[in-house]
Amino acid sequence: MTEAPNPAKMSQDPIAGLEGVVAATTCLSNVDGQNGVLVIRGKKIEDLAGLVPFEEAVRHLWQDLGFNSLSAIKNSFAEARQVAFGVVSLLESSPAELSIYEHMQLGLAALPLKGDLPEAIAICGALPVFLAASHRISNGLQPIAPDPSLDTATDLLRMLNGTLPGASEADALNRYLVTILDHGLNASTFTARVIGSTQADLKQAVLGAMGALSGPLHGGAPGPVLDMIDAIGRPENADDWITEALARKERLMGFGHRIYRTRDPRADVLKAGLKLIGSSNPKVQLAEEIETAALAALRRVKPHRPLDTNVEFYTAVLLDAIGIDRSLFTPLFATGRAAGWCAHVLEQQKTGKLIRPSSHYVGPKPE
Numbered sequence: 001m002t003e004a005p006n007p008a009k010m011s012q013d014p015i016a017g018l019e020g021v022v023a024a025t026t027c028l029s030n031v032d033g034q035n036g037v038l039v040i041r042g043k044k045i046e047d048l049a050g051l052v053p054f055e056e057a058v059r060h061l062w063q064d065l066g067f068n069s070l071s072a073i074k075n076s077f078a079e080a081r082q083v084a085f086g087v088v089s090l091l092e093s094s095p096a097e098l099s100i101y102e103h104m105q106l107g108l109a110a111l112p113l114k115g116d117l118p119e120a121i122a123i124c125g126a127l128p129v130f131l132a133a134s135h136r137i138s139n140g141l142q143p144i145a146p147d148p149s150l151d152t153a154t155d156l157l158r159m160l161n162g163t164l165p166g167a168s169e170a171d172a173l174n175r176y177l178v179t180i181l182d183h184g185l186n187a188s189t190f191t192a193r194v195i196g197s198t199q200a201d202l203k204q205a206v207l208g209a210m211g212a213l214s215g216p217l218h219g220g221a222p223g224p225v226l227d228m229i230d231a232i233g234r235p236e237n238a239d240d241w242i243t244e245a246l247a248r249k250e251r252l253m254g255f256g257h258r259i260y261r262t263r264d265p266r267a268d269v270l271k272a273g274l275k276l277i278g279s280s281n282p283k284v285q286l287a288e289e290i291e292t293a294a295l296a297a298l299r300r301v302k303p304h305r306p307l308d309t310n311v312e313f314y315t316a317v318l319l320d321a322i323g324i325d326r327s328l329f330t331p332l333f334a335t336g337r338a339a340g341w342c343a344h345v346l347e348q349q350k351t352g353k354l355i356r357p358s359s360h361y362v363g364p365k366p367e
């Protein structure tokens, strides 16, 4: 018997950008856009980032995976880095024109997932290895093998630069990776859940999510944020530069958000990290002055839309201050967010329901 169509489900009016549509039930994270609050599994982001290492935040998010201690999850991540290093030779022989991001996708596609490690750990542990190795390969340097005695953030910086980082650099990277761990049903997480809902492999869902993250309206913004800071160059240029950009209908990278109608709390968590590293980087002060000018200009030019600083603005400034090249910003975002993607896919797969919305056909009718 054919099921009677449900008129409530048959609306022909698509909701632009699915804005306001609730498409999943989750216990992983909640974004309160009116009040500027981000909760990760019952904890405010301010009570995690800067206070716990990346692995502990992942353990908190992945309660279902049953890691009962910080050392247990750290050891599993360390083992995953070593497994991933076995794939690095593939990156060395790949076409030179591939970006670091594409190298990471290539490494992930080739990553062996058979063994004792949970797939989520194997994937999330591998991404820092591919990122560091790819960066070195593209600079004509030898990839550096992981050190299983180190935590993820420290080892990532060591594999990138060839020397052990100072504690403040490692702390800043930990703070960053925790800050961006998970964030509701953003575009890449939704992509991961859609792929996961087909019961595809976790790896395929993470590869697809990486594709969604790469765009400048999502995770691709921090590189352009730094380009903007460089183009402005001096605080006294900020007003004119920003006013002209807005007059050309350009978007200011690092500002605005689909959900937040106030300040993105992650921007302040990262800004606080800058204070802690006591950076003497002249870009930091310039960035703060640009932020003030941008907020004033956005209020003037877009009075109908509350637009404030988002996570990407201080991501760019913080990562630059600890010496991370701008070509690595989006790859690093993927490295931290992969833990959130995996958690969402596993949660989605528990419901077993395929995500399959409808579209409103406006094409020609058949003769």
Ligand code: ACO
Binding pocket: 017, 186, 216, 217, 218, 219, 221, 250, 251, 252, 253, 254, 255, 256, 257, 258, 259, 302, 305, 307, 310, 311, 312
């Ligand atoms: N600069 C200038 N104007 C903006 C900006 C911005 N950064 N963001 C939004 N607006 C304006 C739009 O021009 C539009 O104005 P209009 O009503 O006069 O046409 C209005 O605000 C609404 O824009 P939408 O595109 O409908 O808003 P949406 O919620 O879809 O956009 C987005 C969110 C894509 C993040 C947007 O704010 C943007 O493009 N920001 C810049 C890129 C960026 O920083 N991305 C990182 C986001 S954080 C993350 O994904 C991790």
